[in-house]
Amino acid sequence: MFSGIVEEMATLTGIEHEQENIHFTFHCSFTSELKIDQSIAHNGVCLTVVRFKDDSYTVTAMKETLERSNLGLLKVGDRVNIERSMIMNGRLDGHIVQGHVDQTAKCINMEDADGSTYFTFEYPHSREMAQRGYFTVDKGSVTVNGVSLTVCEPTDNSFKVAIIPYTREHTNFADITIGSVVNLEFDILGKYIARLNHFT
Numbered sequence: 001m002f003s004g005i006v007e008e009m010a011t012l013t014g015i016e017h018e019q020e021n022i023h024f025t026f027h028c029s030f031t032s033e034l035k036i037d038q039s040i041a042h043n044g045v046c047l048t049v050v051r052f053k054d055d056s057y058t059v060t061a062m063k064e065t066l067e068r069s070n071l072g073l074l075k076v077g078d079r080v081n082i083e084r085s086m087i088m089n090g091r092l093d094g095h096i097v098q099g100h101v102d103q104t105a106k107c108i109n110m111e112d113a114d115g116s117t118y119f120t121f122e123y124p125h126s127r128e129m130a131q132r133g134y135f136t137v138d139k140g141s142v143t144v145n146g147v148s149l150t151v152c153e154p155t156d157n158s159f160k161v162a163i164i165p166y167t168r169e170h171t172n173f174a175d176i177t178i179g180s181v182v183n184l185e186f187d188i189l190g191k192y193i194a195r196l197n198h199f200t
Contacts, residue, residue: 001086002041004094004141004148006171009079010042013056020063022072027056028082039099041083043172044146044183045069046099069101070145070181079172081146094148095141101183102134105144107176108158116164118152119144119176123184125157131198133191143185147171 007030014025024042034040034057038049047059066072074080086092105123112118121144129135136142136154142161143149149161163173176182 002046002083002094002097002099002146003086003092004044004097004143004146005083006081006147007083008170009172010082012074012076012078012080014058015074015076016058020066021060022066023050023058023060024071024074025053025056025058026080026082030084031055031057039085041081041085041097041099041146043070043080043101044097044099044143044185045071045101065101068103069183070104073181079175081171083146095143096188097143097146097148097185098188099185101185103129103184104181105184107178107180107182110176110178113162116162117168117173118160118162119173120158120160121182121184122158130156131194133194134186135190136186137190140190141187143183145172145176145182147173 008028010026010028013027016023034049036049039046045065049057050060051058061071103123105121107119108122109120110117136151136159138154140151142151151159153160168174
């Protein structure tokens with residue numbers, strides 16, 4: 001379980017294909033603190049540490065993960081947002097994030113907001129997906145590339161988020177431009193409510 005509060009950005013240093021899996025090797029400042037089998041969110045995707053070498057660690061993504069996320073688009077040198085799992089006796093500064101990315105979205109607009117920046121993201125919409133809770137609501141929570149954010153101006157297939165300078169500087173929102181593909185995890189509470197409504 002995660003909170004959507006990014007610890008830092010890790011740099012991708014290696015990509016290794018093995019059948020339908022991809023092994024990603026990353027460097028970050030706290031590699032020495034990690035352990036085998038530890039869960040880390042990468043752009044919001046929960047992946048397991050499988051090995052270490054020098055000051056880098058490796059995680060593995062399977063076909064399902066690659067199809068639902070932007071990890072398969074990564075190139076060596078790219079930066080990803082990372083967060084270790086929550087310590088349950090701490091504060092929940094973001095919102096409840098599972099690390100289970102639902103789908104990708106594309107940045108379709110960026111506009112200045114007197115120092116901050118509004119990003120607009122668009123994603124494929126279907127009635128079936130909406131009935132399963134894959135949607136956003138005004139002032140609700142959404143996770144974009146692992147970052148817990150507040151939704152504004154949602155439509156059936158798009159929403160805006162406001163990114164303050166600190167967040168843009170300390171996450172890979174600094175690298176997002178129009179056309180960039182990001183990972184989305186919709187609010188788990190909304191999914192449960194949508195599922196409950198299906199049976200009532």
